Amino acid sequence: MSDPALTHTDPQPGLTGFVSDWSSDKTAFKTASWGKAMIWIFLLSDTFIFSCFLIAYMTVRMSTSEPWPNPSEVFALEIGGVHMPLILIAIMTFVLISSSGTMAMAVNFGYRRDRVKTTALMLLTAALGATFVGMQAFEWTKLISEGVRPWENPWGAPQFGSVFFMITGFHGTHVTIGVIFLLLMARKVWRGDFDTGKKGFFTSRKGRWEIVEITGLYWHFVDLVWVFIFALFYLW
């Protein structure tokens, strides 16, 4: 490290680092691998998609002259004779947050090369995700049987149905894809693909342990989107 040119190109901290990284005419993301940079950029594009949905929801809700159905009552359940507003959505929220917690632990154990714990935690995450999708299917079934359609519902503004099915449907699809992805990666971890350098059937390239974190980033993003849907659609 006696060469001054080398120390000059060492990553700088803070704002200076931000400017020099972006103006370095080569790798802008010094510490993130291509896989991590790409999943982040994908998540950014997905953020725009969900932003469009939520903004569309805001627009139709603000512009309708008919009353908006009260979500607190629409999503209420009778459990053991007790009327509980929004209870199903609350449980779904806790299930998804728990799955995010188990996923964070899986990533942590992944970097410690602990195959058994990583696999177990990824499978647990997938199970919680599948539970979430199951509860969503129950919710859809209940609303459809009560007469909610994308073009009408018994309680007020017809836009309610279209917004509900579009936003929760798109989110549920993301969760489903996440569950499938988790199961595939858990199998690879369990088999020890990342230790033996076994080539993937799809990419024909050696996988790396980092894929656990990349799967995790996608999963946390799905949880993140739910935070916004829960606040803006169900609570508002």
Added chain:
Amino acid sequence: MSSETLAAPDAHAEGQQHPIRLYLIVWFWLFVLSACSYAVDLLQFQGYVRWGLILMLMLGKAGLIIAVFMHMAWERLALSYAILVPPVLVLIFVILMAFEADYTFFTRLEFFGASPTVPAPVVH
């Protein structure tokens, strides 16, 4: 030299190691904040108090998930800014559409004469 020792420095460079305790603390707070969000509905807060609480709790949860679970707090600023600044610009889109929605609402009242009423009671 075995391949194990050769792989070790690379392994150290690619991963992030944080104590499990940190994840458990964040997990706990996410539960607390979610419970608070649900309480906002249960306790029937209305108006600006409700909106303020909902938005604050939402941003708190989102911040915890992004910063700790997604490790954004430990990434270099070059990556953080590239990912976090564009969604903030979406707020301009939100403002534009709010104006648009207001205008549509106004024209509906003006030309169709419908007026907002109390939502129909929900009967399951």
